[in-house]
Every structure is written in C-alpha cells, then in structure tokens.
Amino acid sequence: MPDDKKIKKILDDLYKIDPEFKKHEKKLIKIIKELLLLQPNIKPDSKFAEELKSMLKNEEKNIDKKESIKVKNSSKNYFTSFSFLFDLSRSFVIVSILLLLVVSFSFVKIQKDGIKFTQQNKNQNEYLEMFKETKIVKKGKNSFGDLFTQSQNLTAGNQSGEMAALSSTDRALGLGGGGYSAVKMESSIAPAGEMGIMPLPVKFNYIYTGGDFEMFGSEESVYKRVPLDISKEFAGNFSGGNLLIGTDKFNNAGISSFNLIEDRDFGYNVYFGLEDGSISLYKNWKKWPRVEDICGGWENYQCIEGYRLSFDQVLSNDRLLAIADGFLTEYGVDLSSYGPGEVQNDWLKDYSLAEDKSSYYIPETISIIYPLLVDGKVVYEESGYKSGLNVEVDMREEKVSGLYGLYYQNYESSVYETEGDKQKIMELAYNGGAYPYYDYFGEGEYETVDIELGSPSLELVKIWNYDNSSMTSQEMYVPAYVFPVISQSKPTYFYRKNVVIPAVKDFFNRYEGITPRTLPVLMNEEGSVDGSSSSSEGVVEIMNDSVSANNFR
Amino acid sequence: MSSQEELTLIKQCQNGDLSSFSYLYDLYLEKIYRFIYYRVSHRETAEDLSSQTFLKALKSISSSNFSGKNFSAWLYKIAYNTVIDHYRSNKKEMDLDKVFDLSSDENLPEQTDKNQRIDLIRKATEFLSPKQKDVLIMRVWDELSYKEIALISGDSEENCKVIFSRAVGKLKDSLPVEYFALLLLLNLFKIN
Numbered sequence: 001m002p003d004d005k006k007i008k009k010i011l012d013d014l015y016k017i018d019p020e021f022k023k024h025e026k027k028l029i030k031i032i033k034e035l036l037l038l039q040p041n042i043k044p045d046s047k048f049a050e051e052l053k054s055m056l057k058n059e060e061k062n063i064d065k066k067e068s069i070k071v072k073n074s075s076k077n078y079f080t081s082f083s084f085l086f087d088l089s090r091s092f093v094i095v096s097i098l099l100l101l102v103v104s105f106s107f108v109k110i111q112k113d114g115i116k117f118t119q120q121n122k123n124q125n126e127y128l129e130m131f132k133e134t135k136i137v138k139k140g141k142n143s144f145g146d147l148f149t150q151s152q153n154l155t156a157g158n159q160s161g162e163m164a165a166l167s168s169t170d171r172a173l174g175l176g177g178g179g180y181s182a183v184k185m186e187s188s189i190a191p192a193g194e195m196g197i198m199p200l201p202v203k204f205n206y207i208y209t210g211g212d213f214e215m216f217g218s219e220e221s222v223y224k225r226v227p228l229d230i231s232k233e234f235a236g237n238f239s240g241g242n243l244l245i246g247t248d249k250f251n252n253a254g255i256s257s258f259n260l261i262e263d264r265d266f267g268y269n270v271y272f273g274l275e276d277g278s279i280s281l282y283k284n285w286k287k288w289p290r291v292e293d294i295c296g297g298w299e300n301y302q303c304i305e306g307y308r309l310s311f312d313q314v315l316s317n318d319r320l321l322a323i324a325d326g327f328l329t330e331y332g333v334d335l336s337s338y339g340p341g342e343v344q345n346d347w348l349k350d351y352s353l354a355e356d357k358s359s360y361y362i363p364e365t366i367s368i369i370y371p372l373l374v375d376g377k378v379v380y381e382e383s384g385y386k387s388g389l390n391v392e393v394d395m396r397e398e399k400v401s402g403l404y405g406l407y408y409q410n411y412e413s414s415v416y417e418t419e420g421d422k423q424k425i426m427e428l429a430y431n432g433g434a435y436p437y438y439d440y441f442g443e444g445e446y447e448t449v450d451i452e453l454g455s456p457s458l459e460l461v462k463i464w465n466y467d468n469s470s471m472t473s474q475e476m477y478v479p480a481y482v483f484p485v486i487s488q489s490k491p492t493y494f495y496r497k498n499v500v501i502p503a504v505k506d507f508f509n510r511y512e513g514i515t516p517r518t519l520p521v522l523m524n525e526e527g528s529v530d531g532s533s534s535s536s537e538g539v540v541e542i543m544n545d546s547v548s549a550n551n552f553r
Numbered sequence: 554m555s556s557q558e559e560l561t562l563i564k565q566c567q568n569g570d571l572s573s574f575s576y577l578y579d580l581y582l583e584k585i586y587r588f589i590y591y592r593v594s595h596r597e598t599a600e601d602l603s604s605q606t607f608l609k610a611l612k613s614i615s616s617s618n619f620s621g622k623n624f625s626a627w628l629y630k631i632a633y634n635t636v637i638d639h640y641r642s643n644k645k646e647m648d649l650d651k652v653f654d655l656s657s658d659e660n661l662p663e664q665t666d667k668n669q670r671i672d673l674i675r676k677a678t679e680f681l682s683p684k685q686k687d688v689l690i691m692r693v694w695d696e697l698s699y700k701e702i703a704l705i706s707g708d709s710e711e712n713c714k715v716i717f718s719r720a721v722g723k724l725k726d727s728l729p730v731e732y733f734a735l736l737l738l739l740n741l742f743k744i745n
C-alpha cells in the first residue's frame with residue numbers, strides 16, 4: 001500500500017477511536033510518516049530463502065509419506081528429520097548425568113527428607129560446616145576498595161538522559177520548590193470504562209511524611225558475598241577415565257555445576273552451582289502438563305486461550321504460602337537466614353486497572369519471596385523490592401514450580417564511612433532514589449500523583465559493584481535507608497514499594513559529582529528559606545504545589 | 554496473487570496437498586521474516602525463527618481449523634509464539650528497544666533536518682511501553698489490521714485500538730519542543 005493511503009487508513013481508524021485526534025492531523029501525519037521512515041529496510045537473504053524453501057519441500061515429502069502409511073505422528077517428534085540428533089543428545093545427557101550422579105552421590109545423598117552429606121574426608125567436612133551456617137569474616141576498614149564503581153557508571157548514564165529531560169522540564173513546567181518529580185511515561189492513569197480517551201502522562205511527586213528518623217552510625221559494615229567454590233572438591237572424587245574423550249588428560253579441572261533431573265510426573269530439574277554455592281530448581285518441563293501439548297501446539301490459539309486462568313482460579317495468599325512453606329519444609333531448606341515468605345501480588349494492581357479484565361492475562365505462577373537477612377538486617381534490591389529466596393508456585397497445579405536465590409551464606413565485612421548529612425539523604429528520597437523513573441519533558445498537560453514516603457528503616461541494599469582490579473562484579477550488601485511507599489494519591493501503575501538510598505559516603509560522593517538536582521526548599525516555621533532553622537515536628541507541608549521539609553538535620 | 558488465488562492455495566494445503574505450501578511461503582516469507590526481525594533485531598536469529606515458523610505451519614496447516622481468510626493471522630500468531638518461546642527459553646522478556654535504532658535509509662547529509670526529526674521520534678518511542686511498541690509496529694510496519702493484531706496478541710480488538718491510539722497520543726505528547734520548532738521552520742521555508 002502506498003504510504004499516503006496507509007497513513008490515511010491509520011488516521012481514519014484513529015479518528016473512529018477518538019475524534020479529538022482530528023485536531024492534530026498535521027502533526028500525526030508527520031509522526032506516522034517518520035515512523036515509516038524508521039522502519040528497517042530488511043529482507044531475508046536470498047540464499048537463506050532458497051535453503052528454507054528446499055527444506056520445506058523435503059519436509060512436505062516426509063509428511064506425505066507419514067500420511068500415506070497412516071502413522072499417527074505426535075507432537076513429541078516434531079522435527080522428524082532431526083530425530084537422530086535428539087537420540088544422540090539424549091544418550092549423551094543420560095551418560096553425563098550418570099557420571100555426575102556417581103561423582104556427586106559419593107559426596108551427597110539426596111533423600112526425600114532433605115540433603116544429607118556423608119562424611120568422606122577432612123576437607124569435605126570443613127566445607128560441610130561452611131554450608132550449615134552463615135559465616136561473616138571481618139576485614140579491615142575499606143577492605144573492598146572503592147565502592148559503587150559500577151553504580152557510578154549507571155548513574156552517569158541515567159543522569160545524562162535525565163539532565164536533558166530535567167532541563168526541559170524546568171523550562172516548560174517550572175518545578176519551583178515542589179517535591180522532586182519523576183515520571184514513568186507508561187503510568188498513565190486509565191480509569192476503567194474510559195475506552196478511547198487519551199490518558200495524561202503522570203508525574204510522580206515524592207512527599208515525605210515520616211518525621212525525623214534514626215541515622216546510621218558514622219561507620220557501618222558493608223558485606224561482600226564470598227562465593228563458596230567447591231568445584232575442585234567435587235572433581236577430586238572424579239576418578240577419570242574415557243568418556244568419548246580421555247577425561248584424565250585435563251589438568252586441575254573442576255566441576256562447575258550439575259543438574260539432577262527427576263524422572264517422575266511433576267519432577268524437578270535441580271541445578272547445583274559448585275563455583276558459587278548456589279542451588280536453584282525448575283520444573284522438569286517434560287514431566288509437567290503443558291497447555292501447548294494438550295492443544296497440539298501454540299498455533300492452536302483458540303485452544304490455548306481456553307486454558308487461560310480465570311480470576312476464580314487465583315489462589316489466596318494463605319494457600320500460596322502454605323504450598324511454598326510446605327515445600328521448603330519437605331525438602332529441608334534451612335530458612336534461618338530468611339524472613340517469612342511474602343506473596344508478590346503486583347499483577348493484581350495491573351488487573352484492577354485493566355479496562356478489559358476478560359482479556360487480562362492472569363499469571364500462571366506467583367512468586368513468594370523469603371527476604372534474606374544478613375546480620376539481622378533485611379536485604380533489598382535497588383528497585384525497592386526485598387531480595388532473597390524466591391519460590392514460584394504454579395497456581396494451576398497448586399505446586400511449587402521453581403526456586404532460586406538459595407545460596408550458602410558466606411560473607412566478608414568491612415567498615416565504611418557513611419553519609420551523615422540528612423539533607424543529602426532526603427534530596428535523593430525526593431528524587432525517588434538514585435534511579436527514578438524518567439522525567440516528563442513534554443509541554444502538554446500531565447497529572448501529578450503524590451507518592452507518600454514514610455520513615456526509613458535501616459537495612460541493607462544489594463548492589464553489584466564492579467571491581468577494577470579483579471575485573472569482576474562483586475555482590476555487595478550496603479547499609480541503606482529504606483523509605484516505605486505508604487500511599488499514592490491516585491491509582492496508577494506505580495509498583496515501587498520502597499525508595500532505597502545507600503548510606504555509604506562513596507555513593508553520595510559519586511552521585512554529587514554528576515548532577516545537581518532541583519530540590520525542595522527547606523523552610524523554617526516563618527516560611528523563610530533557612531536550613532539551619534529547626535522546628536519541633538519533622539513534617540512535610542504542602543504549600544502552593546511545593547513541598548517543604550523541616551528539621552531533617 | 555489475488556486473494557481468491559491465495560484462498561485456493563490455503564484450501565489445497567488444508568485438504569492435504571502440501572505442494573501448494575511453497576507458493577504461500579513465497580508470499581509470506583518476507584513479511585514473516587520482517588515481523589520476527591523487528592522483535593529479535595538479529596539476522597541469524599530471525600532466520601532461525603522464520604524457519605521454525607514455516608516448519609510449524611507446514612506441519613499443522615492441514616489439521617488446523619482456521620478459515621482461509623484467517624491464514625495470515627494464523628501464520629503471524631505462529632511467528633509471534635515462536636518469538637515468545639525464543640525469549641522464554643533464554644529467560645528474557647521480549648525486547649523491542651533496539652528496533653527503532655535499526656533503520657533507516659534516511660541518513661543522507663542533505664537531509665539533516667529530516668534526520669533530526671526522525672531522531673526525536675526515535676527518542677520519543679523510548680517512552681512507549683513494550684505492549685504499545687509491539688502494537689505500533691504491528692499496525693504501522695507490519696500493516697496488520699486490528700483484527701489480526703487482536704488474534705496475534707490475544708488482546709481484544711477494542712483493546713488493541715486503544716493501545717495503538719495511546720501509543721500515537723503518547724508519541725505526540727512526548728515529542729519535545731525542538732521537534733515542533735523544526736516542523737515550523739520547515740513550513741516557513743517550505744522545505745520538506
């Protein structure tokens with residue numbers, strides 16, 4: 001279709017949806033024309049096209065043959081021409097697993113009531129002791145070197161984009177002394193039943209109502225997870241031999257990981273990471289019923305659609321927790337380093353905001369997080385979610401379908417200086433953290449949604465920090481102020497549960513070096529701008545669209 | 554090829570005469586390949602997933618119960634699910650972020666102003682949600698009808714229309730002042 005006709009058709013359809021678009025016809029024509037110019041001019045390679053055509057021709061013959069001898073072909077053997085590869089790979093997998101099981105079962109006995117380790121030798125016993133308990137080895141001050149190397153880079157990346165956005169925001173909107181605003185563009189407020197009406201973009205306005213709060217000490221421990229590498233220990237039991245290749249020819253070799261695969265209905269595939277001391281578990285998908293198999297392939301979408309979960313099939317939080325807790329008890333997972341399970345039900349927010357609930361895709365699995373505790377503090381992700389052991393529950397089957405984030409708890413700690421200036425901490429809180437949503441930089445109307453933050457608790461945040469000397473990323477647990485999101489002024493697609501601000505000074509030093517932000521004006525009781533003034537209440541006032549905070553120092 | 558001829562080919566395939574499939578392949582390869590490429594932004598992966606799509610289609614065309622008119626949506630749906638499977642097996646979400654950076658033929662020095670405008674549009678697409686990008690691409694680049702988009706994405710037709718209109722509205726609202734200033738200048742000097 002020629003572009004002009006195509007554009008006209010697109011516009012005609014748009015006007016039917018919302019006649020208001022007609023007013024902006026010229027703009028829209030330009031936008032659609034330029035979208036068409038952005039279309040990648042890509043074509044399949046002619047050699048590829050020929051090869052695929054000839055492969056399909058061969059496949060046609062195979063299908064014809066099968067039809068003629070009335071062999072009922074199931075989806076199990078989909079790509080018949082490659083079946084020998086499946087056979088070969090299956091044999092290889094079986095042999096490999098057998099080998100690994102021989103190796104691993106000399107050391108590990110998997111029993112229904114958990115994992116029990118046999119006592120083989122002194123070295124192994126030392127490792128077993130390490131498995132059993134959380135170990136934190138104290139190091140000297142600033143032992144981990146420069147912190148936030150990677151964060152600095154990420155922040156710089158974010159900032160460069162945001163600077164442009166911020167400057168246009170300032171120009172167009174004039175933020176004044178308001179609480180710092182950030183926008184998640186897709187978070188348009190979409191009241192149910194207003195189909196076809198364009199929603200407005202949203203600005204998030206962070207407001208603090210928590211009052212004065214406790215600060216970290218001037219120096220606090222930062223923790224670094226030390227992966228427990230037992231790959232060589234396992235390989236020590238590997239006697240060698242010839243398995244298609246002479247395995248005894250490899251020097252100083254270790255076993256980095258192995259999987260146990262359960263051959264039973266609803267069986268699991270359990271991954272043991274021997275280099276980082278991790279265990280995760282997934283469905284052995286061959287042993288779980290799959291809708292695409294029942295329906296004879298994804299292409300039978302009507303059948304697939306018929307199997308979508310309905311809202312009535314959603315399990316209660318109590319039921320989900322009972323399934324997850326029951327599984328962990330049955331499999332002997334030690335939860336002493338984790339808090340109680342919390343059901344992650346963010347999808348319910350999307351569902352409640354969805355205009356057409358009948359077409360909303362209800363997730364098949366729900367995640368339950370058992371928050372990790374290090375030295376008695378809860379660990380958070382930078383996004384504000386709790387970090388820890390994740391257990392996935394399949395709502396259709398009412399069974400645990402996955403588990404990850406289970407590690408041996410082995411840390412080093414080192415003391416670092418913290419930021420003692422409350423004002424700087426609050427500046428970042430008003431910003432929505434170091435990684436806020438994108439700023440709105442348009443000229444048109446927008447809606448403001450106030451996000452109310454409460455008093456912070458003193459916890460830890462997990463940060464991946466790039467170490468320049470070893471050129472590896474390290475998993476750090478850094479003291480952090482965790483501001484809970486208490487409320488929002490309007491229902492919208494805002495998911496953040498907490499705003500997390502790392503408390504270590506390095507972080508602030510690097511952050512400061514990048515961008516000065518527009519900040520709320522601190523006002524004393526008389527309303528003059530004076531940060532040194534103190535008032536009795538650490539409260540936030542909303543005055544003429546501006547938010548002022550008292551007494552943060 | 555007329556739509557009647559296409560219908561005849563589809564019916565022949567559905568009746569077990571798969572020799573007609575190669576004509577349908579010729580007709581749809583480019584479209585399906587592009588559709589996949591927009592979603593994976595990688596030539597070899599697009600080739601691999603296109604192969605899988607046509608193999609699946611060939612295997613199931615005679616047993617599937619779509620009407621001939623829905624063949625296009627049926628084939629796109631297979632392609633879409635193949636792409637989703639690809640991302641699932643790699644434990645990733647479908648990523649449409651790169652696709653607007655892949656083009657275009659318009660990087661000619663004499664068209665600096667146009668390039669500038671296109672860059673601004675490209676940046677504005679960053680603010681669209683993945684779903685909005687997906688529907689926008691299906692409607693504008695893949696030239697699919699709302700009915701087809703609905704069948705492919707599993708959303709209702711009405712919902713697809715709303716998603717598309719919001720995407721366009723968001724693009725319009727997200728474009729910075731510079732874009733409209735450029736348009737104004739171009740109109741003043743009659744450059745376009």
